[in-house]
Amino acid sequence: MFEFIPPGTRFFPLPSPFPMKRGGALHGARIAYETWGELSPARDNAILILTGLSPDAHAASGPANPEPGWWEPMLGPGKPIDTARWFVICVNSLGSCKGSTGPASPNPATGEPYRLDFPELSVEDGADAAAHVVRGLGIERLACVIGNSMGGMTALAFLLRHPGLARHHINVSGAARALPFSIAIRSLQREAIRLDPNWNHGRYDERRYPESGMRMARKLGVITYRSALEWDGRFGRVRLDSDRRPDDDPFGLEFEVESYLEGHARRFVRRFDPNCYLYLSRSMDWFDLGEYCAGRCGNGEADVRAGLATIPVEKALAIGVHTDILFPLQQQEEIAEGLRAGGADARFLPLDSPQGHDAFLVDIGRFGPAVRGFLDSL
Amino acid sequence: MFEFIPPGTRFFPLPSPFPMKRGGALHGARIAYETWGELSPARDNAILILTGLSPDAHAASGPANPEPGWWEPMLGPGKPIDTARWFVICVNSLGSCKGSTGPASPNPATGEPYRLDFPELSVEDGADAAAHVVRGLGIERLACVIGNSMGGMTALAFLLRHPGLARHHINVSGAARALPFSIAIRSLQREAIRLDPNWNHGRYDERRYPESGMRMARKLGVITYRSALEWDGRFGRVRLDSDRRPDDDPFGLEFEVESYLEGHARRFVRRFDPNCYLYLSRSMDWFDLGEYCAGRCGNGEADVRAGLATIPVEKALAIGVHTDILFPLQQQEEIAEGLRAGGADARFLPLDSPQGHDAFLVDIGRFGPAVRGFLDSL
Numbered sequence: 001m002f003e004f005i006p007p008g009t010r011f012f013p014l015p016s017p018f019p020m021k022r023g024g025a026l027h028g029a030r031i032a033y034e035t036w037g038e039l040s041p042a043r044d045n046a047i048l049i050l051t052g053l054s055p056d057a058h059a060a061s062g063p064a065n066p067e068p069g070w071w072e073p074m075l076g077p078g079k080p081i082d083t084a085r086w087f088v089i090c091v092n093s094l095g096s097c098k099g100s101t102g103p104a105s106p107n108p109a110t111g112e113p114y115r116l117d118f119p120e121l122s123v124e125d126g127a128d129a130a131a132h133v134v135r136g137l138g139i140e141r142l143a144c145v146i147g148n149s150m151g152g153m154t155a156l157a158f159l160l161r162h163p164g165l166a167r168h169h170i171n172v173s174g175a176a177r178a179l180p181f182s183i184a185i186r187s188l189q190r191e192a193i194r195l196d197p198n199w200n201h202g203r204y205d206e207r208r209y210p211e212s213g214m215r216m217a218r219k220l221g222v223i224t225y226r227s228a229l230e231w232d233g234r235f236g237r238v239r240l241d242s243d244r245r246p247d248d249d250p251f252g253l254e255f256e257v258e259s260y261l262e263g264h265a266r267r268f269v270r271r272f273d274p275n276c277y278l279y280l281s282r283s284m285d286w287f288d289l290g291e292y293c294a295g296r297c298g299n300g301e302a303d304v305r306a307g308l309a310t311i312p313v314e315k316a317l318a319i320g321v322h323t324d325i326l327f328p329l330q331q332q333e334e335i336a337e338g339l340r341a342g343g344a345d346a347r348f349l350p351l352d353s354p355q356g357h358d359a360f361l362v363d364i365g366r367f368g369p370a371v372r373g374f375l376d377s378l
Numbered sequence: 379m380f381e382f383i384p385p386g387t388r389f390f391p392l393p394s395p396f397p398m399k400r401g402g403a404l405h406g407a408r409i410a411y412e413t414w415g416e417l418s419p420a421r422d423n424a425i426l427i428l429t430g431l432s433p434d435a436h437a438a439s440g441p442a443n444p445e446p447g448w449w450e451p452m453l454g455p456g457k458p459i460d461t462a463r464w465f466v467i468c469v470n471s472l473g474s475c476k477g478s479t480g481p482a483s484p485n486p487a488t489g490e491p492y493r494l495d496f497p498e499l500s501v502e503d504g505a506d507a508a509a510h511v512v513r514g515l516g517i518e519r520l521a522c523v524i525g526n527s528m529g530g531m532t533a534l535a536f537l538l539r540h541p542g543l544a545r546h547h548i549n550v551s552g553a554a555r556a557l558p559f560s561i562a563i564r565s566l567q568r569e570a571i572r573l574d575p576n577w578n579h580g581r582y583d584e585r586r587y588p589e590s591g592m593r594m595a596r597k598l599g600v601i602t603y604r605s606a607l608e609w610d611g612r613f614g615r616v617r618l619d620s621d622r623r624p625d626d627d628p629f630g631l632e633f634e635v636e637s638y639l640e641g642h643a644r645r646f647v648r649r650f651d652p653n654c655y656l657y658l659s660r661s662m663d664w665f666d667l668g669e670y671c672a673g674r675c676g677n678g679e680a681d682v683r684a685g686l687a688t689i690p691v692e693k694a695l696a697i698g699v700h701t702d703i704l705f706p707l708q709q710q711e712e713i714a715e716g717l718r719a720g721g722a723d724a725r726f727l728p729l730d731s732p733q734g735h736d737a738f739l740v741d742i743g744r745f746g747p748a749v750r751g752f753l754d755s756l
Contacts, residue, residue: 120628180613180635181606187636188597190629192570195590212573216594219566228559228706235558236678237666250498251568251656255663257558258565278629285633288615300614325703328606 002273005099006056008064009034009092012133014101021128022286024119028108031133032092032099036062036075037083039139047081047144047375048134048166049090050126050151050158053280054272056098059090073364080364080372081146089137093154094129095121095280097273103202104273114275115202121279123150123287127157131165142166143378146371148360149173149327150280153287156335159311160292168378169316169339170371172360173324175331176304176338177288182326185224186281192216193274202275214269217277219261227323227356231257289338301334308338316346317374319360319367321353380651383477384434386442387412387470390511392479399506400664402497406486409511410470410477414440414453415461417517425459425522425753426512426544427468428504428529428536431658432650434476437468451742458742458750459524467515471532472507473499473658475651481580482651492653493580499657501528501665505535509543520544521756524749526738527551527705528658531665534713537689538670546756547694547717548749550738551702553709554682554716555666560704563602564659570594571652580653592647595655597639605701605734609635667716679712686716694724695752697738697745699731 009032017025034057039046049059049071060075061068062083075081081088095118097104103118110117134142145166147155152174159166175182196213198204235257239245245254253259290303294310297303316339320332329350336348351366353359360367387410395403412435417424427437427449438453439446440461453459459466470478473496481496488495512520523544525533530552537544553560574591576582613635617623623632631637668681672688675681694717698710707728714726729744731737738745 177615179606180609180615180633181601183615183633184597184601184609184635184639187633187639188594188601191597192594194629195594197575216566216570216573219562219569220598223559223562223566228557228703231558231562237555237558237561237668250660251572255558255561255565257562261562261565282628290615325606 002104003097003099004056004271005032006058006065006067008062009057009099011099012136014129014132018129020119021122021124022120026101026119029094029101029129031094031101031129032057033089033133034058034062034064035087035089036060037085037087039087039137043139044141044143045085046087046089046134046137046139046142047146048130048142049088050130050145050147050154051090051093052149052151053093053277053284054268056096057090057092059088070361074368074371080368081375082372086143086375089133091130091133093150093280094126095276095283097276100129102273103275103279116275118275118279121283123153123283124157124161126154126283127161130154130158131162134165140165144168144170144375146170146172147174149357150284152327152335153284156289156308156311157287159313160289160307163312167314169313170374171316171318171332171335172367173320173327173332173357174318174335175327176308176335177290177300178285179331183285185220185326186285189217189220190278190281192220193278199274204274209270210274211269214272214274214277215265218265218268222261222264224326225356225358227325227354229323230354230356233354235260304334305338305341308335309342311339311342311344313339313344313346315378316344317349317370318346319349319351319370321351321356321359321363323354324357324359326357380482381475381477382434382649383410384436384443384445386440387435387477389477390514392507392510396507398497399500399502400498404479404497407472407479407507409472409479409507410435411467411511412436412440412442413465413467414438415463415465417465417515421517422519422521423463424465424467424512424515424517424520425524426508426520427466428508428523428525428532429468429471430527430529431471431655431662432646433470434474435468435470437466448739452746452749458746459753460750464521464753467511469508469511471528471658472504473654473661475654478507480651481653481657494653496653496657499661501531501661502535502539504532504661505539508532508536509540512543518543522546522548522753524548524550525552527735528662530705530713531662534667534686534689535665537691538667538685541690545692547691548752549694549696549710549713550745551698551705551710551735552696552713553705554686554713555668555678556663557709561663563598563704564663567595567598568656568659570598571656577652582652587648588652589647592650592652592655593643596643596646600639600642602704603734603736605703605732607701608732608734611732613638682712683716683719686713687720689717689720689722691717691722691724693756694722695727695748696724697727697729697748699729699734699737699741701732702735702737704735
């Protein structure tokens with residue numbers, strides 16, 4: 001229903017039924033993906049990219065779709081993820097509305113969109129679905145799995161639940177578990193959507209659409225994706241020109257930063273299905289690698305390290321930035337330390353980027369060399 | 379209408395008309411206040427406390443009201459603000475709903491609450507109103523003005539607009555101007571209230587009350603008043619007992635941190651007037667001491683320091699904490715540096731408190747000695 005599928009997207013059918021971690025199963029589900037570069041005869045040059053909450057599979061331009069992708073400066077011939085060397089796959093997350101099966105997709109049992117009848121979604125389900133795509137493309141062993149943000153969680157679940165399916169790993173601004181500050185933010189975003197009378201327990205349509213709730217959720221998202229430091233320099237206290245301000249409303253848009261949030265929200269609210277947003281958001285709260293502590297369980301922190309230590313990976317890089325308030329730097333440090341405890345050659349690389357959580361999308365000057373350096377070393 | 383006035387509150391009538399900085403005037407307005415201790419015969423031992431957005435004038439228990447106040451551990455005989463030595467005045471902000479005139483108070487022109495007919499409110503108006511109370515109590519020179527959070531802004535405006543009315547100053551987690559991250563947060567809080575259909579352009583009542591909007595605004599407030607660090611230790615990933623969870627709702631309260639936010643919101647939404655919240659919130663966005671740069675104006679940062687340098691104060695202390703994301707530590711450092719540039723003996727004291735912006739309310743172990751030390755030195 002509210003599905004937004006870029007041209008050139010390809011689809012891989014999941015096994016039917018596809019069992020879900022928290023119960024239930026999907027029938028006739030599919031995963032949207034796109035690829036770049038050529039798989040080598042030895043099938044040993046494949047890289048999988050797992051995305052954050054909102055992106056589609058179109059990470060970069062290519063023959064199938066010449067439009068720039070969401071990681072355009074990072075991915076292509078000669079770029080940090082060099083498609084002259086690597087065969088790159090990017091999958092759209094299970095539960096999303098960008099081509100993979102999710103709450104906005106038709107439920108084969110009824111022919112109507114699943115809406116809230118979609119089974120509870122876990123990060124692990126997304127990892128399992130991605131593993132099917134990889135194997136389905138004839139790849140027994142990825143050279144590397146790269147996960148950004150939520151995709152960093154998915155990548156860890158992928159490595160843990162599919163041992164041997166990837167040799168190396170780059171975790172970009174990811175986490176091995178959700179912590180209370182980010183749970184609180186996401187909980188509030190979901191509440192904003194659910195409070196919108198037009199959400200109507202998931203039964204909205206084009207005309208009665210939870211636009212206000214989505215706008216609130218997106219604005220709160222953008223606030224936590226960037227950083228105060230960046231905004232001090234970028235917006236300061238600059239005001240809108242008077243002709244861009246609503247007349248006589250002391251509570252209307254007045255500062256540049258308010259207009260920036262408004263613009264971001266406007267571009268998003270009708271481009272992402274609200275129910276899919278709720279499901280993906282909650283799946284992050286639930287994610288906790290501490291569940292896999294394998295008998296060595298003590299408390300939250302020890303458990304997550306024990307869980308990480310069960311992950312078989314040869315070489316790994318965990319990157320983050322000082323100004324990230326949503327997936328703070330300590331979480332990437334935790335990933336590197338936990339993987340190292342499991343025997344991996346794992347490095348933690350903090351970057352001095354002012355752009356907060358979103359830095360990996362915009363600060364290619366810092367992230368590009370980090371990713372390139374790691375891939376060159378393989 | 380939605381006014382919440384603690385017992386024992388006293389009132390001081392403002393001059394009528396009372397002109398407002400951004401235009402318009404109040405007629406028959408009043409300021410609610412409370413006092414502790416005794417004014418010395420020389421009238422030289424008075425301290426004024428200016429509050430954050432939501433508190434009333436009841437900072438601590440006393441003969442007039444034995445209930446604990448919002449700064450109970452800080453204020454009283456033998457406490458850091460020692461009422462055996464000091465005569466302490468706390469005023470409720472102009473524009474609030476805790477006894478001082480604000481949008482919830484009756485408009486003498488109509489007999490009905492002002493609602494959105496209240497004139498635009500500035501931090502400076504609150505400072506001017508407080509100055510009338512001080513002079514009205516027969517005090518020509520305060521020993522010290524202490525301002526917390528929004529009150530830190532009010533205190534700077536007070537010192538600047540009423541030269542000589544206070545000798546010394548403690549700025550607690552305050553700021554000399556609003557920066558875009560906090561403007562963005564407050565803008566979103568106001569949007570949540572204004573989007574609630576029950577807000578109805580300020581014309582709500584007991585039955586049709588913008589409860590959802592106020593709940594969202596308060597939860598977002600609490601998220602920014604505390605810190606991720608504190609919550610990691612306090613809540614971690616602890617879940618509610620199953621009997622405290624709503625049945626079968628994957629988006630209902632599940633984590634302790636969600637329940638904590640819900641509890642905070644529930645205690646607030648019917649105890650603070652939504653229109654007053656909007657007015658006070660916007661007044662903080664507008665605050666910028668850079669307006670007073672007195673000809674030495676260049677850019678935002680230089681201007682605010684020039685503005686601070688015009689403030690006549692003998693000795694000052696600016697305190698803040700590392701984990702404050704709403705009034706970040708650099709803002710207290712800026713205050714101390716600016717006051718020093720104006721000739722004050724001003725000290726910046728960063729505290730290592732995990733509790734974020736609210737630390738001054740709860741981390742008395744760190745804030746108490748800082749405040750006591752400064753007052754003892756006077």
